[in-house]
């Protein structure tokens with residue numbers, strides 16, 4: 001077992017040709033904080049080799065904030081006094097027109113837990129409508145059965161984000177006071193069901209701050225390696241959300257500061273060179289600007305975390321958590337270009353979703 005305090009072992013891990021779990025553990029150690037510059041250089045060079053000087057963009061769209069869940073860290077948990085709302089077809093079309101006018105081509109549709117207001121038939125309809133406007137429609141909703149995922153794939157859904165929040169089962173139980181999300185294994189197994197059900201991409205991650213972040217990073221790495229090995233045709237990505245202010249005022253037991261966050265992202269990039277690493281607008285401008293292209297290859301932009309937020313500026317809160325980076329798309333893209341990075345609005349062509357077209361181009 002390598003000594004995580006040994007500077008030579010840490011340097012060798014950062015520069016290793018094929019780093020694995022042992023090297024990751026060394027790079028996640030507090031002692032590796034001394035080598036953050038070296039890690040940043042290696043992470044940036046790997047990111048450029050695999051993603052060029054590009055940053056893929058996407059935006060989230062909250063369909064509903066109805067939820068009976070009891071997640072301690074969430075601003076729309078069942079016991080919060082949040083105003084509840086769900087988009088109907090006309091409102092969804094209104095939102096889609098607002099998003100389409102921003103030229104975005106990748107969208108994540110979100111809901112709370114499975115509720116009568118936002119169930120699988122509702123999601124199916126929303127996916128079909130959103131797919132009329134946007135090429136790449138994915139979901140971040142409740143875990144489902146394989147057949148349900150298959151139905152959503154048929155409606156046009158291409159991928160799913162299923163963050164485990166924490167891989168520490170003791171903390172997980174404490175954080176999820178009631179509701180379907182209390183079932184740790186149902187959630188972790190949902191990634192397999194989604195990919196078996198025909199979805200093409202899976203996003204995983206831990207909510208940094210809930211439990212020991214180094215443990216959660218190591219487990220996220222193992223989860224990603226497992227998915228890559230067992231579903232070689234799937235696209236796997238990792239997000240790095242940290243706990244943000246929300247209704248209910250939850251505070252992190254294991255706060256992750258900006259330097260730790262950077263260290264974890266660099267370590268993951270060095271050990272997982274080819275998979276998209278994602279940073280959302282939860283993070284403040286300075287963090288997003290500093291991480292763009294240095295490990296991170298995909299970012300949300302112009303996000304609203306309220307239901308109907310793209311076409312309605314009402315003050316009353318329906319949001320799950322606060323966002324920090326509120327720049328609009330031109331301002332964000334201008335920052336990227338100043339850094340020599342090219343924003344990518346559409347990196348996947350819907351024509352490949354159409355079997356007739358595929359037969360045509362390959363015949």
Ligand code: SF4
Pocket residue numbers: 067068069070071074075076077078111112113181
């Ligand atoms: S995290 Fe999800 S399941 Fe939990 S309370 Fe919030 S919306 Fe509901």
